[in-house]
Amino acid sequence: MVGLKDAALEGEDVYWLEGRPGEGGRTVIVHRSPEGQTRDVNPQPFNARTRVHEYGGGDFVVHNGTVYFSNFADQRLYSAHPGGVPEPLTAEIDHRYADMTVDAARNRLIAVREDHTDPGEPVNELVGISLEDGAETVLATGQDFCSSPRLSPDGRSLAWLTWNHPNMPWDGTELWVAGLDESGRPAAPERVAGGPDESVFQPEWSPDGTLHFVSDRTGWWNLYRSERGFVEPLCPMEAEFGLPQWQFGMSTYGFLSPTRIACAPIERGVFRLGLLNTQTGELAQIETPYSVIGHLRTNGGSGEILFVAGSPTEPPAIVRLDARTGDSEVLHRAGDLGIDSGYLSAPETVEFPTENGLTAHGFFYPPKNRDFAAPEGELPPLLVLSHGGPTGMTLPSLDLEIQHRTSRGFAVLDVNYGGSTGYGREYRRRLDGMWGVVDVDDCAGGAKYLAEKGLVDGDRLLIAGGSAGGYTTLCALAFRDAFAAGASHYGVSDAAALAEETHKFESRYLDGLIGPYPERADLYRERSPIHHTDGLSCPVIFFQGLEDEVVPPNQAITMFEALKAKGLPVAYLPFEGEQHGFRRAENIKRALDAELYFYSRVFGFDLADDVEPVRIENLDTK
CATH class of the missing domain: 3.40.50.1820 (Alpha/Beta hydrolase fold, catalytic domain)
Structure with missing residues (x-):
């Protein structure tokens, strides 16, 4: 049985990560076409796995059919197309990369970089990486850790998270936002939320450019939005809309429209799938057979929700659900076990x-x-x-x-x-x-x-x-x-x-x-x-x-x-x-x-x- 680790949507194309024990634990990016055909993006011996923080995550990103991923053996970033041969993007230097996002207007990736070139503790920074020649530009530095670079829909603003020793990201993080100047660097960063005793998780921009995030400021990781200098809760409740950030690229919610959010809160240790109306604060539960929901992604134009799902009786699966009808489809299972329920x-x-x-x-x-x-x-x-x-x-x-x-x-x-x-x-x-x-x-x-x-x-x-x-x-x-x-x-x-x-x-x-x-x-x-x-x-x-x-x-x-x-x-x-x-x-x-x-x-x-x-x-x- 393979491990299903992440998922991505681009139009009607679906991508996910498979950890394959039968190939020595190699992690493979799989592409599923709109017609339902699947093929590997990274052939042998490429292994799509970053070592940033050693636990990795955020190993790949997709843009216009091109996949950018971190290769485990050399920790360089590569670009690839399904069925093609990956080509290196970054130089052969002791750098590691994770949590990439594509800045199309500036033809670059924005990523977390962990620099191991000097002895002592590695340096974690946000960098821009040219898609033409792999040249790197530091965008944010000076904090012990950073994660979750998220570009606004108009490409003019960047949000990201930072934290410092001795905190772990579930203890206290800070959410920063800055406009990007003509050179593409953040100008006058502003702390929007967070601190040493408030954990912020998964900043995201809505389709209309409103910044959202998860915070545990009330004792529960709940959803918030920041607009015109004000932060307001969307659906206060004793449930967890966030997770401890052991890995990059974790996601518990996504936008179906500027006012509708698909989300997977945890109540009493069990995940639920829901639709949140941000205007009314109403959270409607979607009935599914799944008790675990991870790596939730959305395609707002189609109303599709993609996630990695688990249940007590079936192997993990990549599931696509239509939020308009509630119909769901299992795109791929971790394995076809065929185990009788009597066992x-x-x-x-x-x-x-x-x-x-x-x-x-x-x-x-x-x-x-x-x-x-x-x-x-x-x-x-x-x-x-x-x-x-x-x-x-x-x-x-x-x-x-x-x-x-x-x-x-x-x-x-x-x-x-x-x-x-x-x-x-x-x-x-x-x-x-x-x-x-x-x-x-x-x-x-x-x-x-x-x-x-x-x-x-x-x-x-x-x-x-x-x-x-x-x-x-x-x-x-x-x-x-x-x-x-x-x-x-x-x-x-x-x-x-x-x-x-x-x-x-x-x-x-x-x-x-x-x-x-x-x-x-x-x-x-x-x-x-x-x-x-x-x-x-x-x-x-x-x-x-x-x-x-x-x-x-x-x-x-x-x-x-x-x-x-x-x-x-x-x-x-x-x-x-x-x-x-x-x-x-x-x-x-x-x-x-x-x-x-x-x-x-x-x-x-x-x-x-x-x-x-x-x-x-x-x-x-x-």
């Missing part, structure tokens, strides 16, 4: 008590396999999943890794712990200064809740997670006694090492999650599982990409060696060529099989599948 576990929304009298959220998947049933009276083991980020969210859509587990007798609780998106700024800020505490409490609280409800076996509680979720997993195993085993996928074990070694985008992230470093080195040590292996008394398996620059491999290796020396059952699986998250089909499968094999060996049950064994240290001494 699929549907997520159940759960709320459960956690520490300090608060409530946390998640999705519970009971085990399901139409061909098998548990012995009478036997409760299933529970695998608690802690998502990455940690400023992120888990989504109620078809996840084959979850289904792999539930079809084999496991119950799964996918936790949106305090700090997650989708429940307002106050919920998101529960993790401020409390990473490794609140998230752990919520994961342990969810497991306890389900065990007390008699839904799972309280003696067979497991926890797993990737990246920040791996950190939560290791903290839960080191600082709590709720779980009997765990799996860390490229997870953090030494918070101080992460603060010292990670890339620019996240280099001050932990200031807010734990505290300033090195001033609070004591707190980092207190919250780092690597320094508290004495609290670990259960089996753990580690998975790690050897080219990971977000969480370097030495963290997993150090933790593995410490547990091995302690005599605990432990395994470590490194993957050549993988970065932060696995993209190659064979590695994704290997990690999934290996985790299940690990659980089977440490808990003594037989697997129905023939799985390649994993070397487990100290297993015989358990």
Whole structure:
């Protein structure tokens, strides 16, 4: 199954990104003609993926049938036509580009550039890039980060976002607007919204030239417009019209006309599709079978809405919907699985008590396999999943890794712990200064809740997670006694090492999650599982990409060696060529099989599948 990552509309032509595990994780831009024919825009070996902020996004833009994209291998920008050979636009220099928009009047791209030519921290700027010769002109500089350059319909004004250390974009950003002078440079920029305690997301111009944006100034990411120096809300409500800006090019709304907006707000962790009348503030919901809606794009002239959609029972899909009739069409699915619903576990929304009298959220998947049933009276083991980020969210859509587990007798609780998106700024800020505490409490609280409800076996509680979720997993195993085993996928074990070694985008992230470093080195040590292996008394398996620059491999290796020396059952699986998250089909499968094999060996049950064994240290001494 491929990954669907982005989408674009130009007239009746549709474009999207596919991450193809079967091609070593290569990202391909696919073009779909008005007649329904598809073909790749970037042939082998081109890989449409930028490394700005390491997480990328905003990898391509389309204008008049020409696609401009960032190539992963050299990070240069290329121009291409479907079926043609890409041609380089930018020079061979240590620059990276993302979030491009086309300035047709000046025959240039406007893009975020990350300059790595000098030692030390890279420089992030907005630049203009000539479409004739690739010459670059700096348009905005002086801030630590920038994103979302958006050109007004008449080409006379530019809007963009900035933020500075130690803020992350979901903490506080600033929205700037400037007119463009005769040379195409911004003149007299003006801050329209935002600040250190207000997160602004996705500025967009309406067809009549009115600037719109999303802000969480009330505690919820809601839609606003700025007109003649006044900012006004369009539809105040306790819902999230924005997302944490981990990647460039994210979009939750688009214009169908100057007064009609298609949007995808999140309520209680679930996306809805709606039409907002900006004159009346009325939000009308469009009924769809989808619980996840991303990369929403519009074609105002036709009333078309394009988005990447997910549901609990179908693979992700590129969907086109006619806002006038409500009719929708699936243009492309991530895969044709043909899985009988008798093997699929549907997520159940759960709320459960956690520490300090608060409530946390998640999705519970009971085990399901139409061909098998548990012995009478036997409760299933529970695998608690802690998502990455940690400023992120888990989504109620078809996840084959979850289904792999539930079809084999496991119950799964996918936790949106305090700090997650989708429940307002106050919920998101529960993790401020409390990473490794609140998230752990919520994961342990969810497991306890389900065990007390008699839904799972309280003696067979497991926890797993990737990246920040791996950190939560290791903290839960080191600082709590709720779980009997765990799996860390490229997870953090030494918070101080992460603060010292990670890339620019996240280099001050932990200031807010734990505290300033090195001033609070004591707190980092207190919250780092690597320094508290004495609290670990259960089996753990580690998975790690050897080219990971977000969480370097030495963290997993150090933790593995410490547990091995302690005599605990432990395994470590490194993957050549993988970065932060696995993209190659064979590695994704290997990690999934290996985790299940690990659980089977440490808990003594037989697997129905023939799985390649994993070397487990100290297993015989358990």
